[in-house]
Amino acid sequence: xxxxxxxxxxxxxxxxxxxxxxxxxxxxxxxxxxxxxxxxxxxxxxxxxxxxxxxxxxxxxxxxxxxxxxxxxxxxxxxxxxxxxxxxxxxxxxxxxxxxxxxxxxxxxxxxxxxxxxxxxxxxxxxxxxxxxxxxxxx
Ligand code: CMP
Numbered sequence: 001x002x003x004x005x006x007x008x009x010x011x012x013x014x015x016x017x018x019x020x021x022x023x024x025x026x027x028x029x030x031x032x033x034x035x036x037x038x039x040x041x042x043x044x045x046x047x048x049x050x051x052x053x054x055x056x057x058x059x060x061x062x063x064x065x066x067x068x069x070x071x072x073x074x075x076x077x078x079x080x081x082x083x084x085x086x087x088x089x090x091x092x093x094x095x096x097x098x099x100x101x102x103x104x105x106x107x108x109x110x111x112x113x114x115x116x117x118x119x120x121x122x123x124x125x126x127x128x129x130x131x132x133x134x135x136x137x138x139x
Contacts, residue, residue, distance in 0.1 A: 003081040004034070004137075005118045006127035011069035012112035014038070019072055022115065025102055026076055029088050035075035035137040041067050049130060058111065065111050073131045077139055082124055085117040 009022055023033060041049075046063040053059050076085055090101025094113060097104035107113040118124035128137070 002079055003121055004075050004077045004128060005081045005085050005124045007074040007076050007085060008116040009072040010114055011071060012108050013106060013114040014070045018106055022102055025088055031076040031078040031081055031084060033074050034077045034139045035132050038070050038072045040070055043067055075128055075132060075137050082118055082121050089115050089117050
């Protein structure tokens with residue numbers, strides 16, 4: 001089925017001017033960017049977005065990193081978009097990411113791993129609504 005997923009191009013990638021190269025990966029592999037904006041996240045917004053990880057040891061560093069520079073938040077649309085995007089991104093830890101994936105080719109570390117993607121259709125709906133009004137998404 002055609003789905004939508006939330007993607008974030010993280011500060012390590014915007015800092016290295018990789019937005020276009022990452023977007024080309026999505027477009028070449030069957031996903032359409034139906035909403036996109038560049039933001040400087042506040043600490044409060046980062047902590048709220050990653051709230052499910054609040055008890056994890058890496059939560060503070062994760063939030064520090066996510067506010068260390070601009071991010072690009074996007075809605076990607078396509079057939080099985082949630083799973084498709086996870087394939088295109090590769091494993092969370094770039095050391096484990098398959099050849100040809102964004103994280104294998106661009107990520108610096110498990111924290112500075114260039115992109116975020118929703119991990120389920122249910123979380124995708126929540127994460128998309130966190131950043132976008134329906135009127136900002138044009139399919
Ligand atoms: P993301 O998909 O954005 O969701 C949570 C993020 O936490 C994850 O990608 C990683 O970038 C980050 N992170 C940092 N350290 C760790 C860790 N030790 N284990 C898992 N995720 C981590």
